[in-house]
Amino acid sequence: MSSVMKSTTPGTADPLMIDGVQYQSRLLVGTGKYRDMEQTRLAVETSGAEIITVAIRRTNIGQNADEPSLLDVLPPDRYTYLPNTAGCYTAEEAVRTCRLARELLDGHNLVKLEVLGDEKTLFPDIIQTLDAAETLIADDFRIMVYTNDDPIIAKRFEDMGCVAVMPLAAPIGSGLGIRNPNNIRTIVENAGVPILVDAGVGCASDAAIAMELGCDGVLMNTAIAGAQDPVLMASAMKKAIEAGRESYLAGRIPRKRFASASSPVDGLFF
Amino acid sequence: MELVINGKTEQLPDGINAAQLIEHLGLANERLAMEVNQEIVPRSSFDSHCFKAGDRIEIVRAIGGG
Numbered sequence: 001m002s003s004v005m006k007s008t009t010p011g012t013a014d015p016l017m018i019d020g021v022q023y024q025s026r027l028l029v030g031t032g033k034y035r036d037m038e039q040t041r042l043a044v045e046t047s048g049a050e051i052i053t054v055a056i057r058r059t060n061i062g063q064n065a066d067e068p069s070l071l072d073v074l075p076p077d078r079y080t081y082l083p084n085t086a087g088c089y090t091a092e093e094a095v096r097t098c099r100l101a102r103e104l105l106d107g108h109n110l111v112k113l114e115v116l117g118d119e120k121t122l123f124p125d126i127i128q129t130l131d132a133a134e135t136l137i138a139d140d141f142r143i144m145v146y147t148n149d150d151p152i153i154a155k156r157f158e159d160m161g162c163v164a165v166m167p168l169a170a171p172i173g174s175g176l177g178i179r180n181p182n183n184i185r186t187i188v189e190n191a192g193v194p195i196l197v198d199a200g201v202g203c204a205s206d207a208a209i210a211m212e213l214g215c216d217g218v219l220m221n222t223a224i225a226g227a228q229d230p231v232l233m234a235s236a237m238k239k240a241i242e243a244g245r246e247s248y249l250a251g252r253i254p255r256k257r258f259a260s261a262s263s264p265v266d267g268l269f270f
Numbered sequence: 271m272e273l274v275i276n277g278k279t280e281q282l283p284d285g286i287n288a289a290q291l292i293e294h295l296g297l298a299n300e301r302l303a304m305e306v307n308q309e310i311v312p313r314s315s316f317d318s319h320c321f322k323a324g325d326r327i328e329i330v331r332a333i334g335g336g
Contacts, residue, residue: 030334030335032334032335034334053335053336054333056303056330057333057335069332070334086335099305100303100310103304104301104332
């Protein structure tokens with residue numbers, strides 16, 4: 001959602017609004033790929049994120065029996081859980097996953113919808129995603145949708161009633177950064193709902209660029225969890241999101257071909 | 271009777287209900303959700319939901335993901 005340029009005193013409240021709820025942090029983080037639960041907790045806390053994504057999986061998969069559960073480490077009364085439909089390749093799988101997530105989280109109906117097209121790219125299958133979104137919206141879900149960087153499709157998801165649209169910057173886990181900044185900018189300019197870059201960020205400057213393009217937030221997982229020092233990268237990302245947001249609101253100087261002296265010419269004594 | 275639980279076929283007593291199954295699997299203290307033949311069974315109905323032979327049961331929880 002493109003906000004009107006406004007004079008903002010540094011540090012004043014500039015909340016992210018999603019589906020009528022205010023969040024202070026514009027960084028949303030995933031909880032996958034960490035070494036263990038303690039590292040997950042430390043990185044998430046350091047990131048300052050208030051919305052965290054989780055996956056829904058069979059009880060006998062993906063966790064050691066003696067390890068604390070994610071819900072113990074990151075309590076749902078402190079974080080807004082955003083269950084995802086990662087791993088779903090059809091609308092039907094995604095709808096089932098969301099319904100299980102809602103039951104698991106006591107009726108919490110905010111979900112991240114993603115329906116994937118193939119394993120190599122993890123690009124979204126837009127036909128299946130549209131189909132799933134329609135079913136889920138009719139079933140009273142609030143949807144933040146992972147999509148490609150196509151402005152036409154992004155608008156379509158908004159018109160259907162998705163509460164946020166989340167174009168990829170680059171393939172999931174690729175760390176390639178914002179590959180198509182002009183499309184992201186166009187999506188932001190067209191939007192009436194929050195636009196968050198989801199996937200593809202590799203380092204803090206990528207996150208800042210997303211924010212400088214006018215995105216309302218960034219959702220990332222691998223860029224933090226896969227860093228040599230995930231907790232330090234979580235700290236870097238927090239700052240990058242804040243810096244990028246302020247830079248966007250401040251309004252950058254135009255690019256010029258030639259120099260423009262910073263010191264006055266008047267008063268030179270030679 | 272035979273039930274398919276998270277993709278694995280298992281033998282369980284006839285007429286077992288959802289609450290008993292969760293107890294049997296050692297998941298009584300877990301935050302989880304269940305679907306039977308692709309329909310959600312709410313936790314509030316676990317005591318009253320009895321399985322039939324051949325039911326396909328999925329029991330899921332939240333884990334780390336992006």
